[in-house]
Amino acid sequence: MEIRTASKLEKILKNGHMAVSSECGPPRSSDAKGIIEKAHLIKDHVDCINVTDNQTSVTRLCSLAACIHLKHEGLEPVLQMVVRDRNRIALQSDILGAASFGINNMLCLSGDHQSFGDHPSAQNVFDLDSIQLIQTSRYMRDEGKFLGGGDIEKPPNMFIGAAANPFADPFKIRVPRLAKKIAAGAEFIQTQCVYNLEKFEKWMEAVVERGLHEKVFIMPGITPMRSVAMAKYMAKSVPGMDVPKDVIARLSGVAKDKQADEGITIAVEAIERLKQIKGVAGFHIMAIEWEEKVPEIVERSGLYPRPIVD
Amino acid sequence: MIVGEQKPFDEIWAMVKEHKQITVFGCNTCVSVCHQGGNKEAEILASLLRMMASQEELDIVIEDSGIERQCEHLFFEKVNEKLQRSESVLSLACGIGVQFIAAKYPNLPVYPALNTTFLGDVQADGLFTEKCQACGDCLLGVTGGICPVSRCCKRILNGPCGGSTNGKCEISADIDCAWQLVVDRLEALGKLDEYEKIIPIKDWSKDRAGGPRSFKLEGF
Numbered sequence: 001m002e003i004r005t006a007s008k009l010e011k012i013l014k015n016g017h018m019a020v021s022s023e024c025g026p027p028r029s030s031d032a033k034g035i036i037e038k039a040h041l042i043k044d045h046v047d048c049i050n051v052t053d054n055q056t057s058v059t060r061l062c063s064l065a066a067c068i069h070l071k072h073e074g075l076e077p078v079l080q081m082v083v084r085d086r087n088r089i090a091l092q093s094d095i096l097g098a099a100s101f102g103i104n105n106m107l108c109l110s111g112d113h114q115s116f117g118d119h120p121s122a123q124n125v126f127d128l129d130s131i132q133l134i135q136t137s138r139y140m141r142d143e144g145k146f147l148g149g150g151d152i153e154k155p156p157n158m159f160i161g162a163a164a165n166p167f168a169d170p171f172k173i174r175v176p177r178l179a180k181k182i183a184a185g186a187e188f189i190q191t192q193c194v195y196n197l198e199k200f201e202k203w204m205e206a207v208v209e210r211g212l213h214e215k216v217f218i219m220p221g222i223t224p225m226r227s228v229a230m231a232k233y234m235a236k237s238v239p240g241m242d243v244p245k246d247v248i249a250r251l252s253g254v255a256k257d258k259q260a261d262e263g264i265t266i267a268v269e270a271i272e273r274l275k276q277i278k279g280v281a282g283f284h285i286m287a288i289e290w291e292e293k294v295p296e297i298v299e300r301s302g303l304y305p306r307p308i309v310d
Numbered sequence: 311m312i313v314g315e316q317k318p319f320d321e322i323w324a325m326v327k328e329h330k331q332i333t334v335f336g337c338n339t340c341v342s343v344c345h346q347g348g349n350k351e352a353e354i355l356a357s358l359l360r361m362m363a364s365q366e367e368l369d370i371v372i373e374d375s376g377i378e379r380q381c382e383h384l385f386f387e388k389v390n391e392k393l394q395r396s397e398s399v400l401s402l403a404c405g406i407g408v409q410f411i412a413a414k415y416p417n418l419p420v421y422p423a424l425n426t427t428f429l430g431d432v433q434a435d436g437l438f439t440e441k442c443q444a445c446g447d448c449l450l451g452v453t454g455g456i457c458p459v460s461r462c463c464k465r466i467l468n469g470p471c472g473g474s475t476n477g478k479c480e481i482s483a484d485i486d487c488a489w490q491l492v493v494d495r496l497e498a499l500g501k502l503d504e505y506e507k508i509i510p511i512k513d514w515s516k517d518r519a520g521g522p523r524s525f526k527l528e529g530f
Contacts, residue, residue: 084464088511110471113463113481124464131468132511147511165472170493173470176506180468184508192472239473239480 005141007104007159008076009048011309012282013188013217018275019282020303021078021190021219022294023050026061032069035061038291039070045298046285047306048076048105050190054085057117064094068101078161079103082111087127088136088147095137099156107161107190108133131184134162138185160185164218165192166203167242175206182216189216190284193223193234196242197273204277213279220274223286224293225263228252264293264300271301311431312340312404313438314347314424316355323362325421326400329370333396334359334423335389335411336376337403344438347402347424349376355402355423380407386414393418429460446516446523452509454495461488467509 001014012019022042027034039049049070053063067077079098081091098106110130114122128136136147137160144155162181166174178189194200200220207213225231228251235243247266254262267285274280283303287293298304316322326332334356342348356374363370375392377385380403386393393399393411398419401408404426411420428440443460449467450457459465463481470489473480477490496502514520 110464110466112473115463115481126465127514128511129464129466129468130471131508135508135511163472168470168472169474169476169487170470170490172497172502173493173505177470180506180508183506239475240471 005104005157005159006102007048008309009078009105009188010159012047012307015307015309017282017307017309018280018303019048019217019219020046020298020306021048021050021282021284022046022291023052023284023286024066024291025052025055025289026063026066028058028060030061032061032066035066036069036073039073039075041291042294043073043075045295045304045306047282048078050078050080050107050284050286053080053082053109053111054117055112057084057112057114057119057122059118064098064103067098067103071101071103076105077103078105078107079158080107080109081133082109083126083128083130083133084111084114084124087125091128091133092136092140092146095140095156095158096152099158103158105159105161106137107163108137108186109163130162131180134160134181134184134186142185159187161188161190162186163191164189165240166194166200167192167196168240174203175210175212178207178212178216179210182212186216188281189218191219191221192240193221193286194270194274195247196244197270199242200274201277204279208279213281217281218279219282219284220280221284221286222267222271222297223288224267224290224297225251225259226290227256227259227263230263264297267297268300271297271303275301311343311429312406312426313344313428313430313440314341314404314426315344316346316351316402316424317422319358319362322355322400322421322423323359326359326398327363327366327368327370329398329419331371331397332359332373332400333393333398334372334374334400335380335393335402336374337378337380337401337407338376339379341402341404341424343432345436347404349374352376352402355400359400376402381410383414443517445512445514446520447513449509449512452504452507453492454499454501456488456491456495458488458492461486461491467512 024035024038051063051066063080067079070077108130114124141155144152164178231248231251234241251259334352336349336352337347338349352374356372360372379385400421400423402423408422429442430438430440433439440460445459470487474487479485479487
């Protein structure tokens with residue numbers, strides 16, 4: 001497969017390795033120390049690190065600046081970009097800015113609605129949607145042009161990703177929606193956290209049936225549960241999250257001080273089972289404010305050591 | 311039609327109480343349908359203000375009046391004289407009517423009694439729902455007759471987002487997911503295949519973003 005960018009993630013995936021990505025959230029501070037430390041906890045066990053963009057609409061140090069900090073540490077960041085807060089002028093400008101620092105990956109997202117965050121009275125932008133952001137970033141890279149038609153002297157050269165949530169409704173368009181993102185230009189997909197393995201398998205079956213797994217690299221999302229309380233919260237209060245009752249029952253069945261260990265084991269077992277599915281190209285391990293557990297999950301899942309690509 | 315909601319009474323009172331005379335002025339078209347701004351509501355609001363004035367022992371003359379539409383010169387003929395001798399007007403029209411009065415009577419203070427809330431329909435008795443944002447470039451032809459601009463909280467043109475659950479929006483179980491409705495409609499019309507066509511990046515210059523809009527009929 002032709003390597004198009006300088007992205008390490010692209011090289012790993014196109015060389016046929018199972019990729020592992022993870023995720024760090026920037027701090028609510030002008031001091032980037034927190035995210036740099038988190039990234040160092042996981043850097044030897046993952047191929048790249050997503051940096052979230054004001055996740056849940058809570059204002060934080062910006063994703064682009066945090067990516068630059070990680071890049072300066074010699075790490076491989078994935079710039080998450082939501083279309084909630086910036087119009088096409090700002091988005092394109094940030095893409096150029098990111099590329100100018102050698103940030104080689106971006107993930108195009110809608111973003112949570114501002115009503116979930118710390119500024120519910122904010123205006124939202126949504127000049128583009130996430131699919132149109134994928135189109136925009138591919139157009140800038142492949143055609144060397146801005147949306148407005150002007151030429152980009154040195155186009156950004158980034159590996160372009162998107163999210164997919166197989167568990168949101170309506171289920172019947174979840175595969176067509178993936179097809180739309182691929183048609184828009186998505187090259188890799190990181191999914192919503194997978195707990196309902198049967199439903200994910202059903203979705204992947206339909207993905208493979210349409211041959212979509214040959215057009216995009218699909219990385220299921222894995223988030224270990226720290227406690228039964230977290231599982232219940234995610235089941236009840238996180239939109240688009242599917243936490244089956246048996247996961248909650250399994251966590252409830254162990255003593256409180258063992259629930260975190262059980263959560264890790266559930267995550268490892270999920271990876272082992274999902275690895276067997278045709279079309280799964282890697283894993284996106286999101287250990288929310290629990291980054292120190294990523295190495296253990298990666299090692300126990302047989303995904304360590306990470307391949308070396310140049 | 312345009313839907314409005316009366317402002318909290320205290321807010322209205324604070325705006326107008328400095329005056330010695332107030333004409334409480336109804337608009338008997340759109341905002342009368344939602345029982346917020348018609349001539350009847352003007353009458354009721356005027357009596358509430360009179361009671362308040364008397365409670366606070368303020369000597370204010372409060373009269374009520376109204377016309378069919380506060381957004382067109384034609385309808386002002388019969389009240390022109392009354393408005394000209396008013397010291398202030400409390401308009402129960404939408405923001406359009408309030409501004410029409412401000413432009414028509416340059417020296418007359420005018421206050422809004424309503425918050426203009428949205429362009430909507432009458433879903434059921436007493437239930438009004440937003441259906442249009444006047445974006446200036448209608449997409450309903452490709453979205454099965456459901457508007458994602460006004461009805462999706464993220465106005466996603468290629469939805470739904472990952473937060474759609476059981477037909478409802480991620481922000482509230484009281485809000486239908488517009489894209490669930492689009493998908494259901496396309497399916498009912500036998501056009502679900504069209505879901506996969508990407509709706510192109512929108513030209514928002516025809517929306518509010520492009521500045522105040524107007525159009526002129528030629529030959530008038």
